[in-house]
Each structure stands twice: as structure tokens, then as C-alpha cells.
Amino acid sequence: MRHSKTSVILAIAFLGVPGGAHAQSAAARSAAADAIPRDSITGRLADLRRIHTPEGIEVLEPIEVNGSTQWLSIRGLNRANPILLVLHGGPGSPVMGASWAYQKPWEDFFTVVNWDRRGVGKSFSAADSARLGPTMTLDQLVDDAAAVVEHLLARLGHEKLVVLGYSYGTRIGPRLVERHPERFHAYVGLGQAAGPDAERQLYATLMERVRAANDTTAIRELEALRPYPPAAGPGAVDKLLATRRWAREYDGGWYGKPTFDLYFALPEWGPEYTAADVANMQPAMAWAERHLIDRAPAPRPARLVQRFEVPVVILHGRFDLHTPYQSARDYFDRMEAPHKRFVTFERSSHMLMFEEPGRLLLALVEEVLPLAGGRAPF
Numbered sequence: 001m002r003h004s005k006t007s008v009i010l011a012i013a014f015l016g017v018p019g020g021a022h023a024q025s026a027a028a029r030s031a032a033a034d035a036i037p038r039d040s041i042t043g044r045l046a047d048l049r050r051i052h053t054p055e056g057i058e059v060l061e062p063i064e065v066n067g068s069t070q071w072l073s074i075r076g077l078n079r080a081n082p083i084l085l086v087l088h089g090g091p092g093s094p095v096m097g098a099s100w101a102y103q104k105p106w107e108d109f110f111t112v113v114n115w116d117r118r119g120v121g122k123s124f125s126a127a128d129s130a131r132l133g134p135t136m137t138l139d140q141l142v143d144d145a146a147a148v149v150e151h152l153l154a155r156l157g158h159e160k161l162v163v164l165g166y167s168y169g170t171r172i173g174p175r176l177v178e179r180h181p182e183r184f185h186a187y188v189g190l191g192q193a194a195g196p197d198a199e200r201q202l203y204a205t206l207m208e209r210v211r212a213a214n215d216t217t218a219i220r221e222l223e224a225l226r227p228y229p230p231a232a233g234p235g236a237v238d239k240l241l242a243t244r245r246w247a248r249e250y251d252g253g254w255y256g257k258p259t260f261d262l263y264f265a266l267p268e269w270g271p272e273y274t275a276a277d278v279a280n281m282q283p284a285m286a287w288a289e290r291h292l293i294d295r296a297p298a299p300r301p302a303r304l305v306q307r308f309e310v311p312v313v314i315l316h317g318r319f320d321l322h323t324p325y326q327s328a329r330d331y332f333d334r335m336e337a338p339h340k341r342f343v344t345f346e347r348s349s350h351m352l353m354f355e356e357p358g359r360l361l362l363a364l365v366e367e368v369l370p371l372a373g374g375r376a377p378f
Contacts, residue, residue: 038268038269038275041269042269042270042271043271045100045269045270045271046271049075049100049104049271051075051076051077051107053077053078053378055077055078055079055080055376055378056076056077056078056079057074057075057076057079057111057156058074058075059072059073059074059075060072060073060074060272061074062122062123062126063148063151065118065144065147065148065151066118066140066143066144066147067135068118068119068123068126068127068128068132068135068144069123069126069127070115070116070117070118070123070144070148071096071115071116071121071122071123072113072114072115072116072148072151072152073096073099073113073114073115073272074111074112074113074152074155074156075103075107075111075112075113076107076110076111076112077107077108078111078375078376078378079111079156080376081109081110081111081375081376082109082110082111082158082161082162082185082369082372082373082375083110083111083113083152083153083156083158083161083162084106084110084111084112084113084161084162084164084364084368085113085115085145085148085149085152085161085162085163085164086112086113086114086115086164086166086169087115087145087163087164087165087166087169087170087172087173087176088114088115088116088117088121088166088167088168088169089166089167089168089169089191090120090167090168090285090288090289091120091168091288091289091292092117092119092120092284092285092286092287092288092289092292093120093167093168093285094114094115094116094117094120094121094122095114095166095353096114096115096116096121096122096267096270096272096273097121097266097267097270097272097273097277097278097281098263098266098267098270099112099114099270099272100266100269100270100271100272101266101354102353102354102357103353105357105361106361106364108375109364109365109369109375110162110364110369111156113148113152114272115145115148117141117144117288118132118135118136118140118141118144119132119136119284119287119288119291120284120285120287120288121273121277121281121284122272122273122277124277124280124283124284124287125276125277125280129287133287133291134291136288136291136292137292138171138172138175138292141172142172142175142176142179145163145172145173145176146176146179146180149161149163149176149180149183150183153183159183160182160183160184160185160372161183161184161185161372162184162185162186162187162188162368162371162372163176163177163184163186163187163188164188164189164190165187165188165189165190165192166190166191167190167191167193167322167323167350168193169190170189170190170191170192170193170323171193173187173188173189174187174189174304174305174308175305177305177308177309177310178305178307178308178309181308181309181310184310185310185311185371185372185373186310186311186312186313186368186371186372187308187310187311187312187313188312188313188314188315188364188368189312189313189314189315189316189328190315190316190352190353191315191316191317191320191322191323191328191350191352192314192316192323192328192331192332193323193328194304194323194324194327194328194330194331195304195327195331196229197327197330198323198324198327198328199228199229199240200228200229201324201326201327202243202247202252202321202324203222203225203228203229203243205252205321205324205326206222206243206246206247206250206252206321207219207222209250209251209252210222210246210250213250218246218249218250221242221246222242222243222246225239225242225243228243244321244322247321247322248260250321251319251349252319252320252321252322252349252350253321253322253349253350253351254349254350254351254354254355255317255319255347255348255349255351255355256355260351263351263354264281267281304331306334306335306336307335307336307337308335308336308337308338308340309337309338310337310338311337311338311339311340311341311371312332312335312337312339312340312341313340313341313342313343313363313367313368313371314328314332314340314341314342314343315343315345315352315360315363316328316329316342316343316344316345317344317345317348317349317350317351317352317355317356318344318345318346318347318348319347319348319349320348320349320350321349321350322349322350323350325344329342339371341367343363343367345359345360
């Protein structure tokens with residue numbers, strides 16, 4: 001079956017490293033981890049992150065969402081603080097298991113919710129993959145997000161929340177607020193996706209970087225991918241992934257790191273994840289990517305939301321090539337919103353929470369928190 005060129009390009013733009021590369025690094029890490037039992041590490045991190053305030057909330061729970069069991073982590077020092085719902089990327093790469101490495105300061109100001117979507121992360125082990133596979137569409141993920149929002153507002157007694165889309169989550173977030181603007185203080189795009197032109201910008205920017213470095217191997221391999229972007233059909237996905245392997249080598253994924261191996265290793269110490277959850281991560285990612293990218297019928301051309309009825313804040317790394325910086329900036333310039341703000345992170349690519357964590361916290365507090373009424377008084 002043939003897909004539209006646009007749909008293949010947009011879907012692949014959010015993929016992480018290929019499974020084989022992760023599997024090799026996982027074997028090496030496993031040997032090193034034998035020195036300290038996993039339960040000891042996760043237990044200490046859980047104790048370090050424990051929320052002790054009487055107003056606080058620290059919940060890890062499964063809920064039923066449109067016929068499937070999906071997991072939520074809800075954490076914050078004061079449950080009266082604005083809710084920040086994080087829509088993870090991938091499309092099958094949740095951040096819940098890695099959130100221990102960066103999220104704790106956010107919890108002073110927001111009640112932070114990480115949600116493992118249908119069939120991925122903690123939600124994979126309970127999933128009936130054969131039944132859920134045909135339901136893996138962007139529209140279904142938006143419907144699931146709406147149900148999660150209603151659950152959170154009722155559970156925490158709020159009328160609105162802030163939704164933060166990250167990478168593939170930035171495809172879900174705009175559609176969600178377009179359908180239900182009355183439920184949101186603001187939309188935040190972290191590594192904002194911006195349509196099919198992004199792939200052309202990725203290739204052009206990457207070629208500029210490798211030529212400036214006179215990297216003859218990269219130049220030769222990238223030129224062999226032409227015409228680019230590839231037409232849908234055999235070999236298209238391999239070409240799209242090949243550009244991203246070189247993009248990470250040239251600071252387009254995680255500034256200063258040539259792979260995402262470290263990011264995929266972090267859940268191995270994540271207190272929210274069991275050892276079985278960690279083992280399921282890679283199969284779940286592959287399953288989600290297969291069903292969202294290579295499924296029938298051929299998807300409709302992607303549509304970008306142009307008009308927002310809520311404030312918009314875009315947070316983007318200058319060097320990002322997974323969701324290219326210039327395409328995100330162009331999309332932002334075309335947006336209509338009652339308030340909009342674009343914040344550039346000058347030494348970041350696609351992993352802002354690790355690359356410039358202090359500046360990211362500052363942006364959330366200065367740019368986003370006021371849009372939600374500020375932090376609740378103790």
C-alpha cells in the first residue's frame with residue numbers, strides 16, 4: 001500500500017534512534033547496572049523526589065480511556081497550582097520514565113501530568129495490541145487526550161489546564177485546543193512540528209552544516225539520498241531515517257551528543273517504571289510507529305492549525321533538525337492567537353529539558369505560568 005508523500009514525511013519526523021542501535025547500547029548498560037540493583041536506584045530516586053507537602057499530590061494511576069487502559073503520573077507541591085499536561089513525542093516515546101531527570105523543579109509551580117498514551121510506555125503491558133492497532137490514528141489520540149483532560153479537571157477540581165506538546169505531541173496539542181478551547185489556559189509547543197516544508201528545511205540545513213565541516217562521508221551519503229524529500233514507496237523511510245542519523249551527528253537532535261542513547265537509557269532508573277515497563281519500551285515504540293506510519297487506509301494530508309483561541313507559547317532549540325527551527329518559526333509567524341510568544345534556546349536542539357533545563361524552567365515560569373493565573377499561595 002502507498003502512502004501520501006506528506007503523511008510519510010510528517011510521521012517520520014518524530015522518530016528516535018532505530019531499534020537496533022538502542023538494543024546494542026542497552027546490552028552494555030545492563031552489564032554495568034548489575035553492580036547496583038535497579039530497585040535500590042529507583043527507590044533512592046523516588047525518595048529524593050517524594051512530595052511531602054500537605055497540599056501536594058503524587059499519584060501514579062491507570063485510567064480507562066476510550067476502551068484502553070492508560071497510565072498517568074500526577075505530581076506537584078500544591079494541587080491548586082495550574083495543571084500542566086505533557087503530550088509526549090515519539091510517536092511512541094513517553095517521557096514519564098525519564099522525567100525524574102528534569103521535572104522536579106517544575107512541580108514547585110505546576111501540577112505536572114505525564115500520560116503514557118494507548119499502547120506505549122506503561123500502557124503497553126495491558127494493551128491488546130491486535131485490537132488497538134487499527135485505532136492508532138491521530139484523530140484517536142486527540143480524542144484520548146480530550147478524555148484525559150476531562151479526567152484531570154474533575155479529579156483536581158480545575159476548570160482549565162495548560163497543555164504542553166513535545167515533538168509528536170505538538171501534532172496532538174493544537175488539534176486538541178482547536179476542538180475544546182474552553183478547557184485550556186494556553187497551548188505550549190516544545191519542539192513544534194510544522195508541516196511538510198520542514199523536511200526540505202532539514203535537508204538544506206544539514207547539507208549546509210556538513211559542507212561547512214567538509215565532511216566528505218556525510219556529503220556523499222546525503223547527496224545519494226536525492227531527490228529529497230523522497231517520494232512515498234520502497235526505501236522512503238530508510239532515506240528519512242538516514243538524514244536524522246546525520247542530523248544528530250551535527251547537533252540536530254541533542255546539542256553536543258551524536259545519539260539519543262542516553263535519553264533512552266534514563267527510564268532504566270525511572271521510579272514510575274517497572275523492569276517490565278523498561279523491557280517493553282522498545283517493542284512499544286516500534287509498534288506505535290508501525291501503526292501510525294504504515295497503516296491503511298492512506299492518511300489524509302496533514303493539516304496545521306492556523307487559528308488558536310487560546311494563548312500560544314513556542315519553545316524551540318536553535319539547532320533542532322528533528323522538528324526544524326526555521327519551519328517552526330515560519331509556522332509561528334502565520335499563527336493567529338490572542339497572545340503568542342516564541343522563545344529561542346540558543347544552545348539547544350530537540351532535547352531542551354536536558355540541554356538548557358534552567359532556561360526552560362524560567363520560560364515556563366515567566367511565559368506560561370502567568371497565562372494560567374500564577375502559582376497558588378501556600
